[in-house]
Amino acid sequence: MRLPFFNHTPTFDHGIHPVYHKETGHLPIRRFPFAPKLYVSLEQHIGKPAIAIVRVGQEVLRGELIAKPDGLFSLPIHAPATGIIEALEPMPSDNGEMEMCIVIRVYEADTQEVQVRYPHDLENMSGRELALVMQEVGVAGKGGATFPTHAKLIPPNGCTIDTIIVNGAECEPFLTCDHRIMVERAQDIMEGIKYARRVCGAPRAIIGVEDNKMDAVAALEAALPADGSVTVKVVETKYPQGAAETLITALLGREVPAGKRSSSIGVVMNNVMTLAYMGRLLPLGEGMTERIVTIAGPSVERPGNYIVPLGTPLRFLLEHVGARSTATEVILGGPMMGTTIPSVDVPITKGVCGVLAFGKKDAIPPQIYPCIHCGECVNACPKKLNPTQMGLLAAKREYDVMAEQFMLGECFECGCCSYVCPSHIPLVQQFRVAKYFLKNREKVT
Ligand code: SF4
Numbered sequence: 137m138r139l140p141f142f143n144h145t146p147t148f149d150h151g152i153h154p155v156y157h158k159e160t161g162h163l164p165i166r167r168f169p170f171a172p173k174l175y176v177s178l179e180q181h182i183g184k185p186a187i188a189i190v191r192v193g194q195e196v197l198r199g200e201l202i203a204k205p206d207g208l209f210s211l212p213i214h215a216p217a218t219g220i221i222e223a224l225e226p227m228p229s230d231n232g233e234m235e236m237c238i239v240i241r242v243y244e245a246d247t248q249e250v251q252v253r254y255p256h257d258l259e260n261m262s263g264r265e266l267a268l269v270m271q272e273v274g275v276a277g278k279g280g281a282t283f284p285t286h287a288k289l290i291p292p293n294g295c296t297i298d299t300i301i302v303n304g305a306e307c308e309p310f311l312t313c314d315h316r317i318m319v320e321r322a323q324d325i326m327e328g329i330k331y332a333r334r335v336c337g338a339p340r341a342i343i344g345v346e347d348n349k350m351d352a353v354a355a356l357e358a359a360l361p362a363d364g365s366v367t368v369k370v371v372e373t374k375y376p377q378g379a380a381e382t383l384i385t386a387l388l389g390r391e392v393p394a395g396k397r398s399s400s401i402g403v404v405m406n407n408v409m410t411l412a413y414m415g416r417l418l419p420l421g422e423g424m425t426e427r428i429v430t431i432a433g434p435s436v437e438r439p440g441n442y443i444v445p446l447g448t449p450l451r452f453l454l455e456h457v458g459a460r461s462t463a464t465e466v467i468l469g470g471p472m473m474g475t476t477i478p479s480v481d482v483p484i485t486k487g488v489c490g491v492l493a494f495g496k497k498d499a500i501p502p503q504i505y506p507c508i509h510c511g512e513c514v515n516a517c518p519k520k521l522n523p524t525q526m527g528l529l530a531a532k533r534e535y536d537v538m539a540e541q542f543m544l545g546e547c548f549e550c551g552c553c554s555y556v557c558p559s560h561i562p563l564v565q566q567f568r569v570a571k572y573f574l575k576n577r578e579k580v581t
């Protein structure tokens with residue numbers, strides 16, 4: 137294993153260097169208009185869906201609680217706009233399933249300032265109390281995983297957290313919203329780190345930033361607290377540098393054991409966007425009503441980073457950036473780990489970091505050829521798995537063998553193996569199918 141010391145930029149073993157397309161990284165964040173109707177999903181986080189507490193015909197103010205959490209591993213939902221509740225109905229989601237949404241008809245003449253807040257005296261709270269107030273803000277992991285942030289920060293029984301790793305790597309091509317938030321809202325990130333450290337008890341935090349974002353490094357360093365509890369470390373620009381396992385290895389030289397969480401080695405990781413929103417909203421007692429999204433791709437006429445109200449339908453968003461007529465494939469997230477969406481009726485949720493639109497010629501799938509056993513996929517895999525063998529087994533649907541003998545469960549679907557395969561074998565897609573089959577065996581057989 138390459139250790140992250142002294143004479144080179146810290147990184148991890150294997151990985152790839154895709155074409156980055158980070159053209160939007162120099163564009164300031166802009167605010168997006170409100171769509172006439174917002175479709176606010178009750179399932180914007182991993183965990184139990186929120187429970188709606190509003191009725192059809194009710195007026196709501198921007199920032200008002202409209203759905204409460206269902207237990208500790210759930211999050212509340214706040215009205216992203218002032219308007220009237222028009223319906224509670226299922227809408228398509230990025231995973232292809234229908235999800236219950238609160239539909240708000242937005243008052244056009246309203247200023248759309250946040251009008252309802254739920255502030256607390258944070259200074260004298262214990263870490264546990266602070267975690268519960270964090271839950272009220274409704275922040276879910278903004279890197280895409282959507283784990284409720286407060287729950288992630290509470291150390292499991294028997295675990296001591298010594299370091300918060302703050303993920304500013306943003307290694308996926310096209311995405312630059314984390315880059316811009318580091319440049320424009322570094323102070324919010326420091327505030328978020330302060331509260332996160334109080335909840336998990338970590339004495340220090342390290343922010344990892346890839347070396348293609350040196351303006352972000354400068355902005356963060358200018359905002360660092362004087363007590364030395366937070367440091368910024370530059371890591372190599374390499375995909376998937378921003379995955380939990382790879383960034384922890386690059387910055388600390390520690391490996392997360394197979395099947396374990398990072399807390400088992402004293403680490404909790406949060407994304408810069410997550411902590412920036414926590415740092416901005418928590419002192420105000422303000423609920424999450426919007427998020428910053430990178431909108432880019434060859435079919436987008438006006439790409440950039442936009443502050444988008446939660447619940448904005450993609451149809452409206454694509455029209456506004458001049459993409460709808462030419463886009464034939466729309467991906468939520470990055471091109472490596474994102475999801476191709478089945479419908480432009482899918483709304484923006486808390487976990488959507490990017491919307492990428494591709495035209496017909498960009499989306500033609502390449503011809504697939506047989507495996508030539510070149511080993512490129514093995515050399516690229518950051519988890520040191522054997523994608524060659526797993527691919528051959530997947531073709532024969534020997535999913536149990538993949539799991540038992542080739543550690544399929546350790547694959548975090550980064551897509552490096554597919555990217556480098558000269559035969560264009562859709563390896564990661566095969567691995568996703570295998571995992572889905574094993575998880576839902578009863579449903580699919
Ligand atoms: S998708 Fe899975 S098997 Fe392929 S490179 Fe990533 S971790 Fe390895």
Ligand code: SF4
Pocket residue numbers: 506507508509510511512513514523524527556557558559560561
């Ligand atoms: S990269 Fe593709 S062709 Fe090469 S060994 Fe892996 S699966 Fe086979």
